[in-house]
Amino acid sequence: MRPRSPRWFLPLLAVWIAAPILMLGLRAVARGWPFPGIVPVGGVDAGAWLGFADVRLLSALVMSMGLALITGAASCGLGFGIAGAMVDTSRRSRTLAMALALFSVVAPPIALAVGLQVAMVALRLNGTVTGVWLAHLVPATGYLTLFAAGVFGAFDFSLHDEARTLGATRWQVFTRVTLPLLGPRLAEGVLLGGLVSWGQVALTALVGGGVVRTLPVELLAFVRAGDDQLGAAAALVLTLPPGLALGLLHAATRRSGAAL
Amino acid sequence: MRRALPAMLLITPVAIGAAYSAAAAVGLAGPGARGFTLRPTLAVLSAPATWRSVAWTVAVGSVATAIAVALACCAARWLLRRASWQRLAVLPMAVPHVAAALAALLLVSQSGLLSRLVYAAGLTQEPAGFPALVYDAAGVGLVFAFVWKEFPYLVLTAIAVLATGTNELEEVARTLGATPRQAFWRVTWPSLWRGMAPAVLATFAYLVGQYEMPALLAPSDPLALSLLTYERSVDPVLARRAEAHVLGLLALVLTAAVVLAHARWSYGGEEGRS
């Protein structure tokens, strides 16, 4: 049964979610748009968008996407690995592990960023893509561990027990039973981990030493400079790939019958 | 306990950061370090500005988290079986924080689109006639942006919890004669909260540490903790930059207390249940 929602709910939700994104969309094509104009003056201006034909911005976009993909994949593997290792342990260990994961997620940025910078400099990985990737991996894995713990919490382990009594090894159970059942959730996890990497600014700037250029760092610079049109355009370029990924993933999980 | 070790790896960078921050806080590392001193620590802890900043940041973060959780819980029940609407609801996750703050500025500032509509309707004569919702001491615009950005993460979590059967339990309770209110507060809410607690805490702590959004929307007084910390970390007096590390450690202690309280509570809670 679908719970009945009040009639106002869905339209209001649509407006609430869409208004800021539409606002950015309008601002991205308006050169100047001073108060009190309700529609942009001077018409549509593609200037800011042509800026994305620039090789440097494009390469920053490609770098962001690459980092998000490998961070998403790696953090998903690690997160599910850590949470999976916790499944049949004592409550004490589980609580401890979850507290540690939560802590890595909520640690204040300055402590985390400085710690990662010190670590990466000591490892001679500052200013390298590997260093930035490892840095992004830390908060992403924390999130994924929490996410995976939630997934396992709602997981039906009776199948495992059955497989085990039928003589399957742990590894066989993992590859033959757990993985197929987790499929859609793993895809969500990759996306979630990728999103954590996609939004990083401070870690990229500090560990990347300016050498590793990603689009969010460029976006922050535009907004700091007060160039709202370029900022809005960059914001939309940054919104599009994860937005599409969210949509595609959703469509895929829906087809496979599992709601996100 | 051995199996908890992998999770230890997660906090290694935090531990290194905390160690470095501690050394920098007492003048043993970082720019302007001139040997052991407690001055930065005492300066931070004795400054009323520190505690005003902590109180304001915690208050804004709590209000935003509470609103977002309440909205997410309501919306999750109504979105449970509407996959395409869910797809719309999670869209803000894809929008970078800086962009969400910029959108808030363009929408709700005194010269934002809302103010322009009010002006066009003849209700105000100038931008200042519209209520100040950004750079305001109440942090209304900041809360608005926080809620918008964090809502999807919380709604997804709430849907995941409800999808595990909580919703069916509520229906069972209803058929057994519980009022809708009783069914929600006695059946759905406890399990919803149990499932969502880590996500809620993560959201709260994340908002307390968020930098980009307060940088665009918050008032200059009281100063958000992240802005105060940043201001100290680039202070023209190098010796005072140690205060940024003290503030960072203070935030670390605060979040650690929240995490520990939650761990203790959920550990006890789990024991109570079994």
Place this chain on the structure above:
Amino acid sequence: MGRCEPARLRVPCGVHIRQPRPGVAVLVLALCGSVACGAPSDDGTPTTAAAVAAAPWADVVARARGTTVIWRMWRGDPAINRYVDGWVAPRMRSLYGVEVRAVEGQSAELVNALVTEREAGGARAGTTSLMWINGETFAQMRSERLLSGPWADRLPNAATIDRQSPIISRDFEQPTDGFESPWGMVQFALIYDPARTPAPPHSIPALAAWIRAHPGRFTHDQQFTGMTFLKTLMYGLTGGVERFQGGFTDHRYRTGREHLFAWLASVRPSFWRQGTTYPPDVAAMHRLFANREIDFTMSNNQNEVVTKVRQGILPAGSRAVLLDEGTIANAHYVGIPFNAPNPAGAMVLANFLLSPEAQVEKQRGDVWGDGTVLDPALLPAPWPARFAAAVADAAALPHDELARKARPEVHPDYHARLLDDWRHSIRQNAP
């Protein structure tokens, strides 16, 4: 020295776990593997800029060929980015075979990053070879020994620098000692829209009268530009910048602060939002100004009114105004960090930035509008005429007025103290 040994912190990369799960193994492998492949190929510490500068210039140029220079700078202005990426970089590539990569890095943050690099990695961990710095950052980097040098006076193009200008030869009253090379010069100006403000104030008393007559229409930001405005007022209200020159003294500072804070107290109730809150930065000021929330914005660069109108950020027709009491002018520079991997490339770039071609291009109103640090009189024809014609825009202020009203920066401690006192006594104490 009384300083502690740089802390050497290492990440444990071989955590001992029996029966490692796949996830852990991957992380451990990733950490250890990257240590191996991340090791620097060149084992020696980099040659310092001073050592490179001692060689004949032709050797420096030869040494720079085929290298890459990572140049950290403020990347917030698309016009500056276009000049650096689209004009400087291609010429460095074709003329010297040097690849220029300009990347984000604000100088106040660079101090922290460099100190961390030294503490955790010694002199070999650097990635940056050139940095855009000035004033307080230069002082901090000197006191923390983060700059390599001296090298700047060895650049061939340094011969045509305007040595007569007190604003260029001394950075916030500190001798540059060849540890930074001048790059550009700017002067503080207020920006207004003649359509809204046909008769802008030209002096500090007139400004106060204007603010009181137009409540809620004036403010300043909390950062460097706002503080430059307050310092300009402090000089003007205390009898001129001469009263503050010759190093920092507490007494002179207190006198200046008293005058400034009394002035602020008299106008603050008429500030935007009654002076209870201040815009975070100058970008927010421009936004408020363009949207008619306030009637003045300001800039540390007198030509920003030209460039920002062209970018559509400020309203068309905006103009700049200087106060008769004088406004602060300062120079900005480029420096080479102690751990620069490529000092030779950095010096070739710094020298190119001082060439008349690069300086005149930078000064053009449709490029950046950044003032030159060269003395055009020392250059052969047709350069003097080209410099004179560089900023051809109706909004540009005449050169003689700029020169007449330019006031130098004073000791950086004045800036630091004023910032601290303003934060405590004014920003935190809403009326």
